[in-house]
Amino acid sequence: MIKVREAVPEDKNGWNDVASKSPSATYAHTWEWKEVIEEGLEIRTLCLVAEDKGEIVGIYPGFLKPIANKPLLKGKYVLFSPLDSTWDYGGPCAISTNLPNEIVNDLVIHMEKIAKIKGAISLRISPFEGETLKTILMERDYRTSARLNSLVDLKNSEKELEQKVRKKWRQYVRKAETNGIQIENVNNEANLKLVYEAILSVHQRENAYLPPYSFFQILFKSFDKNKLWVRAAVFENKIIGGDILFKHRNIVVERYRGVFDDYMGLRPYYLMVWSAIMESKKSGFELYDLGGMPSDEKNGIYFFKSGWGGEIINVDWYVKDVKYQTLKKLKHSMGGK
Template identity: 25%
Template sequence: MEIIADYKNKTEWNNFVADNTSPSSFLQSWEWGEFNEKILGNKVVRLAMLVDNKLVMTASLIRKELPSGHFYYYCPRGIVWAKDFMDKRADYYRPILKKAEAELGEAVFLRLDLPYEHKDYLAGFLGRLGFRKPKILTKTSEPKSTLLLDITRSEEDLLEKMNQKTRYNIRLAEKKGVKIRIMNYESRIMDKDIEKFYQLSKEMAGRNKIKIYERSYYEKLVNFFGQGDKDVKLKLYLAEYEGRALGSIMVVYFGNGATYLHGASSNEHRELMPNYLLQWKAIMEAKKEGYKIYDFWGVSEENRHWAGITRFKHGFGGKTVEYLGSWDYVLNKKWYNLLWGAKFFKKIIP
């Protein structure tokens, strides 16, 4: 067994992640690490484990800053294990954690957001290893539950299995003249289209009282992944009516999956149902290009603030998947508890 803290082979890494997660976890891709390190300025540690010279585990760990000059490392939708090694993984977590602890410097904790469905025995196993459910930064992890749509089925079957109202709204938008424009990695996404997405995002944020990223983040995301030379790709979809932007979504493609990552919508002409047609066109585009799963990226039956978007996504059919969620491995108990208890910290980051 060999555990490497700075794995170098991009092709092997991406192939491994794509083949051993479903939908393929773009958050554990080489490019997502590059985006964080080169564009956002977050250090990335790529852990890999080989057994008999065969790659059996990868984990992309991203450094995140905390108040008071401290930091932690986050492993979104990781660790990734080889499918044929899953039964043996329990014996290797401790040496991996020991290696991680040696490589992560003065990190307060390591957070895993495992790409596996919730099982009580897995949660119990993580607890016995020393992991705990997060006390801090409880709103900054990836969605615990998502909706996955199998798009290997025929177009007719997809339409038949969706909610009748969803099917009606798709046809209504088409009939009323809503047009969908697709900007992809084959032609540069224009700044004016990024601006339209951002303005729609601000409009939506004001309506729903939610937080969004700065314009510069979306611009960096599009400019980095909107090129054709990467295994992870991005497309920007724009719904327009009589030349006016009514809605927009960003979809990320990697391995066997297409993921609806960000969306925005206008307050105007909501009766035209542009968001239904947007999603349908994105689903059909992913299907045409040979992807197998469309990930709607986040649903919640408990959170009332998510009720509307959850109903909207469920209308397309699919299967709800609940992941194990976030787990913290505390490396500095003193600072972890201090940050948890500090009133200033709770005000800065909930």
């Protein structure tokens, strides 16, 4: 019989065992990521485990984000899995047993109940994959909100991968190489800070959220270097940009990337992506995840990421409101809007 309960610190090894084996799990399902969110962003977590005969066979990471700027909802939360501000993947996942559907279903049901007790008025889930989970969520009246991603199949040969890349992008890769751009791994906090500043400069230009540097310091210290991949784009012995990627099971996920504005003309972005794809393939990974993209095909990010030959897939948000009366009162207070 499956038993679902809240996770405790002693569950770390069992939790990570599921995260390392489940095909639906990503780096954002690891215990270390949970700790980075808790410490680096001071977000309250609600994480569940499913046990079968005392063994952890399923996990469900959740993050309770306070609802801001709405006095009527003071003390209320949205349960995110993953946290929206870090743009990862979440949802429940299970290891291969004879009861995978039951495990996932029980985790979904218990999360709705416990999150509601903890003050959540809505749940928002974005899983990486898993048709079983998506079916369960739709049957439980979750609605979807579009989210896209592009996955490059690294099982293709290097020649096939290159042929799939947009011609102009291949030219920009060669231009960056000709310009003398080099991509180097980052192994110390001094260079991590420079990479962060480059990434921050892009987010400031785009008026987009980026976690504080302290978050990345904690990440750098908490994650095994075989799982966290930080690189710098170097020009004339100076760091002009960089990126932060994650390695988990058979996939590499790019999450943050940036270049100082003065060096954009050297095309370092293109070399960073292509070199990451090539190195991921040579290291034996099977998929390269371009880290999410908007659904608007006219958007610049969509255009950039769609040019690398990946398969564009849906990784939608699944949304369910669990405290209807609270939401109804809020809607009424806003004039029915």
